[in-house]
Amino acid sequence: MQLDNYDNFPTDLPVIAEDDIFLYPFMISPLFLSDDKNIAAATEAIENDSLIIVCPTKDSHEGERDFEAIYDAGVIGSIMRKVALPDGRVKVLFQGLARGRVVKPLTTEPILHATVDTIEPSEVNELKMDAIIEVVREKVRTLSQVSGYFPPDLLRTIEENHEHNRIADLICSTIKMKKDEAYKLFIEADIEKRFLMLIDILVSEIEANKLQKEIRSKVQSRIEKVNKEYFLKEQLKQIQKELGTDNQREEEIEEYRKKLEAKKTKMGEEAYKEISKQLERFARMHPDSADAGMIQSYLEWVLEIPFGDFAKKKLDITKVEEQLNKDHFSLKKPKERIAEYFSVKELLELRGKKNKESGGAILCFAGPPGVGKTSLANSIATALKRPLVRIALGGLEDVNELRGHRRTYIGAMPGRIVQGLIDAKKMNPIIVLDEIDKVGRSQRGDPTAVLLEILDPEQNSAFRDYYTNFNIDLSNVIFIATANDVGRIPAPLRDRMEFIGVSSYTPQEKYEIAKRYLLPQELKKHGLKASELTISKPALKEIIASYTREAGVRNLRRRIADVTRKAAKMILEDPEKSKITVSLKNIKQFLEKTVFEIDKTDNIDRVGVANGLAWTAVGGDVLKIESIRIKGKGTFQLTGSLGDVMKESARIAMSVVKTLIDTKKLIVSPDQVPVTPKELEEKITIDPSEVYKRYDLHIHVPDGATPKDGPSAGIAMCTTIASILSGKKIRSDFAMTGEVSLTGIVMPIGGLKEKLIAAHKAGMKEVLIPQKNYERDLDDIPDEVKEALVITPVSRIEEVLEKMLV
Structure with missing residues (x-):
């Protein structure tokens, strides 16, 4: 089939954009078309019995179907056959006829149309071209020896063909070239220049293939050597096993001996004797015996002990x-x-x-x-x-x-x-x-x-x-x-x-730790810059006060990590956000659930509710002690999951308060004593000290699911019992800690620092502590707490009641 059977060039032709291969005029190739424009172009060419041009797409524009995405040159040819495939693609058999060039793009919709002209070869000097072609054939022969590019039939065709462009196209279609290089060779009309460019490419390919062949040869030699050594070693092992000798085991034993001798001067005589003894046993044993593996493990362990090796840095x-x-x-x-x-x-x-x-x-x-x-x-x-x-x-x-x-x-x-x-x-x-x-x-x-x-x-x-x-x-x-x-x-x-x-941190100490250590560390862990996330001072203090419940800073670190994670997500979702600020107004966006460690005082004085202070494994806490009175016969009930020590404190407190009432040191108003109708009718005068005989008392420490025990609730128990029996209110902004003896002496307690920090967090105004604790433990209390609280020493229960009851 020749171009003479069709219209003269230049002419308007449909265009197929080919992503995968660079076609040449002599090729009859199947093309698999999945793009609607390509399928429509092929269909039009068949229906109009016209030629079509197949242009390759540029590497960076594969899949695109416009003139910017394709090279302005390709193969002019005809479609011999068209078959629809089950997967929706269309297979066409394309026969290339001549090299062509897009002179003028016409339309891109619904298909690509362009004015196309053929690339006509230039005049040549036959003598010079014969010499150039001979050089090309020599390079092709050389390349065929170092690569598998050219089968014998193709070599024979190149040797026997005398059509210059056909020879160039055959070679270009065989060697691997980038699309840009193939395009430059394809559009070159000057045959002499085209072959000189081809010679350069062939020389580069020869050098590259020689290097690849050399590398493959070295790799193959190395693999053969490794395999050979492996098989020889395996054979040697079997021979040694048959002869009853094993050089590898001897080498291991010799290695153990060298290690032992190297450490002999550093280890004690006893250690050297024991290891030597086990080493000699191992040397005498048959390698398959039950104890051989155990002794070998022993030798490997003990010879790793760093006898005599010390860190040399002096203490400073x-x-x-x-x-x-x-x-x-x-x-x-x-x-x-x-x-x-x-x-x-x-x-x-x-x-x-x-x-x-x-x-x-x-x-x-x-x-x-x-x-x-x-x-x-x-x-x-x-x-x-x-x-x-x-x-x-x-x-x-x-x-x-x-x-x-x-x-x-x-x-x-x-x-x-x-x-x-x-x-x-x-x-x-x-x-x-x-x-x-x-x-x-x-x-x-x-x-x-x-x-x-x-x-x-x-x-x-x-x-x-x-x-x-x-x-x-x-x-x-x-x-x-x-x-x-x-x-x-x-x-x-x-x-x-x-x-x-190492006791609890105050809120101010936690703030400084968070600011200096925790926040910078968490920013680094979460890939954030210091400029991208800022937590304001009030917000950080709110996190400390309302979102953590601890003596240390472990949960505080977790809450800061929660904030940094959400900040990282916000920055990813909105790249334009260069800075996120956490303040009191938006803190709920970052942290949802608050955990109130200690309830703040409401400054409402109540009868029978006292603020005690307790030490727990996670720091101090304010312990509310509540009591009610019920008309009865003087019975006593305790609830709140109390331990034996606290139960005893309550009983002692009850006895102390009864003594105070009996001795008139705690004055009870007559209207606080219930009277029977008969006593009222007969106008019998009731002694106010009878009050504890006419009420049943119920003392409760809230949060009943939490076990509580310890010798520091005595004066708080006394205060709440005295309040409920006398009807006097207890100062709600005062807290207290201390044990009480049966004679009313306030005895010292432990954990004072944690308790005072808890009182400070709860917003207490004054705290009563035992006199001995005041004398010996006050230096350990942080200045921040001492400045915020009035700390009053007490030595007897009468002083406590005088301060607490209003």
């Missing part, structure tokens, strides 16, 4: 203080005590004395969750540049977890202390014994008994692990324990430790 108390102040706000007393502890150690080091001469105090940070006990240990490790090992003791019941399992058991391994030394790779790490108050006891032993040895400076220099079966020196380890409730630690273990109380 200034570095410790700097790190503590950098990482923690407030905590003045704990930081002072830590500094004193390490001052002693530094002084002993300077004077060449051993650590155990310091008295061997083991620090234990005690306080509510989230106040920074574990992070204090982290700061100490950072300052001393020693590795930190954390051992969580919560729920630990098996003594072997600490001391190690005897090697007779399956799956035996060293205890956590020895594993900690191996992980730290030093013999003087800082080991944090977390939650030491939550160690359990079971039929597998009492772990606290092992802790007694570990924490005793007189014994831990020769700590014996059951698995290693030799003594290990723990005297250079700095042990730091943490606990929530000191009372749950067994007395012998408490005796080994020095407790540093």
